[in-house]
Amino acid sequence: MRTGRTGTVVALAGALALGALAAPTAQAADTGVTVTNMVVNGGKTIVVGPTEVKRPKFSFHVTLPGRLTLDDVDVIPFLYRYDTTPAGAWRSGGILPSGVGCGDAPSGGYNCSGDFSVDRSTLDSNGDAATWKFAVLAKVWSGDEFKTEEYLTGLGYERVKRSARVTVNASPEPAVKGRPITVTGKITRADWALDRYVNYGGKQATLQFRKAGTTTYKAVRTVTANSTGDLRTTVTASYDGYWRWSAGGTATTSGAGSTADYVNVS
Template sequence: MSTRSLGAALVGALALSALAVPAAQAASAQDVVVGDTTITKVVVDGDNKVSVGTSAAKTIKVSVTAKDDSGIAGAETFSLSGPDYGFLTTGKPTCTKVSSTTSTCSASVKVDPKVDYLSNANAGTWYVDAMINAKDDDFAWEEKAGSFKFQRASKLTANATPEPVKKGKTLTVTGKLSRANWETLEYAGYSGQSVKLQYRKKSSSAYTTVKTIKSSSTGTLKTTVKATADGYYRFAFAGTSTTPAVNATGDYVDVK
């Protein structure tokens, strides 16, 4: 279940954790380590990118790999924090043994844009706080053990006209780049973004970039190109820190 909390509350929780273990050796101002327990890897949703739209709930999986000479006993609930006081907590992690010293502990949290009151400012870089317990009572608490992109889902369209077209004549390609607005629960145009017009011949499987244009104030796209041969035209967006990359479905054009 997801929760929200003020940044001060999270800081207070960390301070209490540190006071509870006076014998711990601090790895940094945010980290507390007892013994030889080490967090070696954090992966969120497979590729450290989470895209959330306007209607469907998203289950985010968090996996933390750690090692200790005595082996890993378990993990505490993971906390995820981001911009604009974004805060989520996972369920209780389940640990899977990788070797006698190493385990990967995984847990998940569901985000539902319809009920979780996400703000657009929540999009950006988020961090994972993790506490791993070893079998010999060693442990590692690490704030910002890993990071991931929490992004507003994107959409992109493309339409080339006229169809069919005579070879050498001008094609007009239009489309729209939009992204989720978590506050209105609708998709809205993403303005001022660089978008590539790409083309692939009917006989090819690879797209090549023809030109790069900017989306309008409403996210619309429009450009022209000379028709050369039968093939597909699409727009491609590389993404930003708050919005994932997306490619439009290629629009086939028959060139006479």
């Protein structure tokens, strides 16, 4: 690679140095560069709130054809949505890296790593809660002269989901044995267009109970939130213990679990 590119660690935040890395254009060709073993975020789903910045880590292995070295090639990973093209996502709307670093691998080739920057500038629609594919843009240079590029795809995929939250309150505290306890809560999820958490109406959540002195929660019943995301149910007070809500995830939204609310029963 040229000085200051992937051979050390390259800062690619903001405009991703697009003036240096994406401005040259040439007919795409088979560069001979291969990428394998790409892992993003440890294989776990990327869950993003309404305003936070997530920096999921990535790693991959790259092999170069015999005539090329790290001084000749940029290997820049990115994520693109299932309904876009790699080239289109690279220029606008893709999840791009903050930096990439590559070094010699013991078995040959190079091991590369870094992190992506996932924030409001990329996730500007709730429709972005979807499957994103892995790709690497390989750009070949001769000194400072750009030669060709290739989009390497079929490297895997990643789910990106909206973050969900749920609260809990059990009352009265303390409760009288044999009398009712009312357990309420509210479930919300990130809205990337509005930059805040919004009501998650119609979502089901399971009320769970853990008896004092034990370590295991047991499901009590499943409740469906009303249109404003409110949860409410009544149970009979029997034992001292902890009450909480648990909601499963969907294809677009993460699961959520509340903290526990302890109720003493007398």
